Amino acid sequence: MNLGYLFGYQLAGRAGLRLQRWRSEWRHARTAPDPDRALNPPLRSTIRMREMMSLHYLEGRHVAGVRPVAWVTSGAPTEILKSMGYFLVYPENHAALCGARRHAEGLAVAAESAGYSRDICSYARTDLGSVLSGTTPVGSLPPPDLLLCSTNICQTVLYWYRVLADHFGCPLVLVDTPFLYEDEAAPHQVDFVRRQLEEIVPIAERVARREFSEEELGRVIGRAKRASELWLEILNRARHRPAPMTAFDGFINLGPIVDLRGDRQTVEFYEGMLAELDDRIDRGIGAVRHERYRVLWDNLPIWYRIGPFSRWLAERGVNIVASTYTHAWGELAEMMDADRPFEAMARVYLHPILNRSTGHKLAAMRRMVADFEIDGVILHSDRSCKPYSLGQIDQRDRLVNQVGIPALLLEADHNDPRSFAEEQAMVRMEAFVEMMSA
Amino acid sequence: MASITLPTRREAIAEARRQGRRIAAVLPYHYPRALLRAHGFHPVEVWGPPGVPRDEGGRHFQSYTCDIVVRATSFLMGGGLDPADVILIPHTCDALQGMGSVVADFLQPSQPVLTLYLPRSDRPSDRRYLVEELRRLSGRLASITGHEATAADWDEAFAAEEAADLALASLYAERSRLAVTDRGFYTAVRSREFLTAEDFVAMAAGLPRGEAPGEGVGLTLSGIVAEPLDLFDRINDAGGRVVSDDLACGARRIYPPSDAADPFERIAGRLIASPPDPTRGSPIEERVRMLADLMRSTGAAGLIVFDVPFCEPELFDVPLLRQHLGEAGYPVLHVEAELGGSLPHQVLTRIEAFVETLR
Ligand code: SF4
Numbered sequence: 001m002n003l004g005y006l007f008g009y010q011l012a013g014r015a016g017l018r019l020q021r022w023r024s025e026w027r028h029a030r031t032a033p034d035p036d037r038a039l040n041p042p043l044r045s046t047i048r049m050r051e052m053m054s055l056h057y058l059e060g061r062h063v064a065g066v067r068p069v070a071w072v073t074s075g076a077p078t079e080i081l082k083s084m085g086y087f088l089v090y091p092e093n094h095a096a097l098c099g100a101r102r103h104a105e106g107l108a109v110a111a112e113s114a115g116y117s118r119d120i121c122s123y124a125r126t127d128l129g130s131v132l133s134g135t136t137p138v139g140s141l142p143p144p145d146l147l148l149c150s151t152n153i154c155q156t157v158l159y160w161y162r163v164l165a166d167h168f169g170c171p172l173v174l175v176d177t178p179f180l181y182e183d184e185a186a187p188h189q190v191d192f193v194r195r196q197l198e199e200i201v202p203i204a205e206r207v208a209r210r211e212f213s214e215e216e217l218g219r220v221i222g223r224a225k226r227a228s229e230l231w232l233e234i235l236n237r238a239r240h241r242p243a244p245m246t247a248f249d250g251f252i253n254l255g256p257i258v259d260l261r262g263d264r265q266t267v268e269f270y271e272g273m274l275a276e277l278d279d280r281i282d283r284g285i286g287a288v289r290h291e292r293y294r295v296l297w298d299n300l301p302i303w304y305r306i307g308p309f310s311r312w313l314a315e316r317g318v319n320i321v322a323s324t325y326t327h328a329w330g331e332l333a334e335m336m337d338a339d340r341p342f343e344a345m346a347r348v349y350l351h352p353i354l355n356r357s358t359g360h361k362l363a364a365m366r367r368m369v370a371d372f373e374i375d376g377v378i379l380h381s382d383r384s385c386k387p388y389s390l391g392q393i394d395q396r397d398r399l400v401n402q403v404g405i406p407a408l409l410l411e412a413d414h415n416d417p418r419s420f421a422e423e424q425a426m427v428r429m430e431a432f433v434e435m436m437s438a
Numbered sequence: 439m440a441s442i443t444l445p446t447r448r449e450a451i452a453e454a455r456r457q458g459r460r461i462a463a464v465l466p467y468h469y470p471r472a473l474l475r476a477h478g479f480h481p482v483e484v485w486g487p488p489g490v491p492r493d494e495g496g497r498h499f500q501s502y503t504c505d506i507v508v509r510a511t512s513f514l515m516g517g518g519l520d521p522a523d524v525i526l527i528p529h530t531c532d533a534l535q536g537m538g539s540v541v542a543d544f545l546q547p548s549q550p551v552l553t554l555y556l557p558r559s560d561r562p563s564d565r566r567y568l569v570e571e572l573r574r575l576s577g578r579l580a581s582i583t584g585h586e587a588t589a590a591d592w593d594e595a596f597a598a599e600e601a602a603d604l605a606l607a608s609l610y611a612e613r614s615r616l617a618v619t620d621r622g623f624y625t626a627v628r629s630r631e632f633l634t635a636e637d638f639v640a641m642a643a644g645l646p647r648g649e650a651p652g653e654g655v656g657l658t659l660s661g662i663v664a665e666p667l668d669l670f671d672r673i674n675d676a677g678g679r680v681v682s683d684d685l686a687c688g689a690r691r692i693y694p695p696s697d698a699a700d701p702f703e704r705i706a707g708r709l710i711a712s713p714p715d716p717t718r719g720s721p722i723e724e725r726v727r728m729l730a731d732l733m734r735s736t737g738a739a740g741l742i743v744f745d746v747p748f749c750e751p752e753l754f755d756v757p758l759l760r761q762h763l764g765e766a767g768y769p770v771l772h773v774e775a776e777l778g779g780s781l782p783h784q785v786l787t788r789i790e791a792f793v794e795t796l797r
């Protein structure tokens with residue numbers, strides 16, 4: 001065993017982060033709600049989530065040579081790799097973290113200096129900038145032994161991972177998921193994805209020099225399913241009035257369901273978060289102190305503005321209670337099946353909202369408008385994410401003219417603040433809030 | 439040098455109709471021509487078109503959407519695709535995915551909207567999937583026409599379309615012996631986008647042979663579409679000569695032959711074996727190797743990557759093409775231009791400066 005891994009991560013690192021969590025929890029327990037603030041104190045669970053994610057990145061600093069490392073896309077079928085002991089790095093999640101900590105712009109500039117266009121996804125630019133400059137707010141990322149890319153969120157990830165494959169010189173495994181223009185996947189589409197999932201196994205075995213076990217895969221899928229169910233329940237708790245959480249809480253606490261799906265601690269974490277929300281509901285505590293308007297958010301968050309945005313909205317009595325984005329990691333839980341792992345995974349990984357038609361997304365938004373008693377919709381027109389954004393103009397039009405609710409198309413970029421005209425955006429947001437009150 | 443006279447798109451459509459064919463409007467860029475023909479359809483491709491303003495398409499797609507998608511949507515909404523009996527939108531990229539979905543779900547033109555998801559690799563599983571995907575498309579076409587393609591239909595379609603594909607490949611192979619300018623050559627190549635297979639073969643056979651005009655520095659052109667055609671004149675004026683290409687509207691569609699007996703296997707095999715291409719997920723290393731070989735064999739001194747703005751599949755590869763081809767001794771210039779009427783001055787200046795450095 002590598003000494004850095006043992007002391008830096010398993011002993012000192014773990015203990016240090018636990019201590020930090022205890023201190024934060026102690027402070028949180030002593031924070032009384034401030035009547036002058038529009039938001040109630042944040043969820044206590046977030047402290048635990050921070051510890052889990054910090055620990056994950058800390059392990060990443062020491063893991064090279066201890067566990068095989070795979071870099072994977074956020075929609076990739078990671079259960080197979082997880083069951084074989086791979087340490088997983090999610091460049092998108094890492095990029096989001098850089099965005100939230102305001103490091104993304106500098107990293108994007110580093111990628112642009114190397115010739116990457118400002119017109120490509122800002123997650124990709126953040127990640128490539130980090131790879132090329134060797135800079136990251138988490139210290140360091142372990143280089144990949146394997147790249148796993150699934151096109152079920154976009155084709156962009158394939159262009160991006162081809163660049164990573166060239167840079168790192170490691171195998172790139174593709175799980176190509178035909179886009180679903182129709183409501184359900186056709187049998188040949190499911191077969192195609194199932195075969196590709198089966199093809200991952202020998203490559204992953206060769207790279208890891210470990211044997212695959214279907215039994216272990218079943219266990220990982222079981223835990224991933226449970227965590228996804230809990231995640232969906234958590235998000236659906238926001239149907240209560242007042243909602244005990246905001247979609248921003250959802251964005252912030254998304255890390256474990258994306259990065260640590262399939263781990264036991266993730267199930268425990270979301271059980272704890274659900275209990276905390278139920279306690280809030282019992283005590284009538286809303287995330288926004290005076291919730292007047294309930295809003296649905298479409299697309300990725302604007303990571304570098306999450307805090308100011310949630311405060312600005314809360315001051316106007318607005319709670320963003322749901323988002324199509326966070327739901328994406330929960331709504332497929334029912335398709336997961338540990339008894340037919342490959343077939344079930346093929347279906348699961350074909351059906352994320354981003355791999356489905358613009359009409360399907362509109363239908364999902366309509367359902368959410370009804371289920372969450374929504375007063376208005378903000379569609380973040382994300383310059384960096386074309387697959388999520390194309391279609392929003394017509395979706396907005398239908399929401400306004402057929403559903404009859406205000407809907408705002410908000411131009412921004414999820415990770416690059418240079419593509420966000422904030423002043424102009426806030427004027428439009430103000431008008432949107434006024435429309436809801438009309 | 440003789441100028442090339444070609445039928446217009448309208449005339450080509452009229453000719454196809456006269457032959458009893460329906461019209462399929464097809465968005466870029468890989469698709470099964472023989473399959474369309476076996477079902478009685480003649481494909482006419484829609485690359486923008488360049489002259490159409492973005493305004494109407496801009497009511498459905500954001501400003502950061504590429505010109506091909508926005509202008510094609512304008513064209514559709516303005517009635518430009520009315521002569522078509524079906525619209526086929528292959529899943530080439532996220533932008534065309536968005537267009538296919540928005541057109542089918544929201545714009546709902548009077549014609550059926552067909553889609554085709556092309557796999558992004560060349561593994562046996564990709565081929566098997568593509569065979570089934572082609573069968574699905576065939577089923578859709580048969581339900582539209584009420585007629586299943588017979589063995590005779592397939593034979594006739596393969597004979598015609600593969601002859602035209604061969605004619606296209608021969609044009610490239612014979613480039614240095616064709617007495618046509620670069621502009622003339624690409625006018626000929628791109629007439630495959632709308633001519634019937636027979637007319638294309640006849641046109642290719644009729645091109646004047648002799649010495650290719652022009653003395654300039656050899657260049658390879660990469661990207662999606664070389665529009666406007668004026669580009670070639672400007673390159674020539676600057677002292678350059680386009681000796682080969684890696685264009686989506688050009689050499690990326692030189693499909694190798696296949697002798698598979700099953701029609702779907704045959705088409706899938708050919709599509710999957712097309713030259714390395716970012717939209718098909720080819721590893722960058724393969725693309726670099728192909729480009730270096732191509733440039734060496736055609737005597738190109740540099741590569742111009744000519745892109746439509748916001749074209750992610752192309753943009754991601756540019757830095758690595760520049761790096762690896764640079765290491766192999768081939769400088770790379772990357773320029774972007776909208777599909778408008780004329781080339782921006784800045785683009786022209788950069789091309790001129792690039793050619794100058796290669797002299
Ligand atoms: S294009 Fe969109 S879905 Fe794809 S990596 Fe970027 S943000 Fe994610």
Ligand code: SF4
Nearest residue numbers: 504506531533746749
């Ligand atoms: S120009 Fe690029 S982004 Fe646009 S349709 Fe063509 S391949 Fe897609």
